[in-house]
Amino acid sequence: MVKKLLIATKNQGKVGEFKEFLKDLPFKIVSLKDLKIKEDIDEDGKTYEENSQKKALFFAKLTNLPVISDDGGIEIDALNGAPGVRSRRWLGYEATDEEL
Numbered sequence: 001m002v003k004k005l006l007i008a009t010k011n012q013g014k015v016g017e018f019k020e021f022l023k024d025l026p027f028k029i030v031s032l033k034d035l036k037i038k039e040d041i042d043e044d045g046k047t048y049e050e051n052s053q054k055k056a057l058f059f060a061k062l063t064n065l066p067v068i069s070d071d072g073g074i075e076i077d078a079l080n081g082a083p084g085v086r087s088r089r090w091l092g093y094e095a096t097d098e099e100l
Contacts, residue, residue: 003027003028004027004028004030004065005022005066005068006030006031006032006060006063006065006067006068007019007030007067007068008067008068009032009069010032010033010040014070015029015031018068027066032059037062037063039058041055043055045071048071048085049071051071052069052071055069055071056068056069072087073086073087074087
């Protein structure tokens with residue numbers, strides 16, 4: 001039986017990067033899309049670490065699989081590191097990568 005490892009992101013580019021990076025591990029790397037998971041969490045943490053942990057724990061409980069999760073953002077020196085952890089909502093709504 002092949003063990004699965006869930007990459008908890010909807011960003012298929014990130015999924016591809018993780019699959020390449022982890023290709024030597026004895027796991028089948030799966031994504032939220034692969035498992036047809038529509039559920040999501042509110043990434044309302046104050047840090048990338050808080051959001052990543054929250055996401056990993058949520059999806060681990062949901063799927064009973066080991067999970068890798070991340071969170072990232074744009075930090076602009078001239079704006080004292082803003083928008084940072086709030087990058088996705090910087091424009092007042094959840095913007096696409098292209099809009100950001």
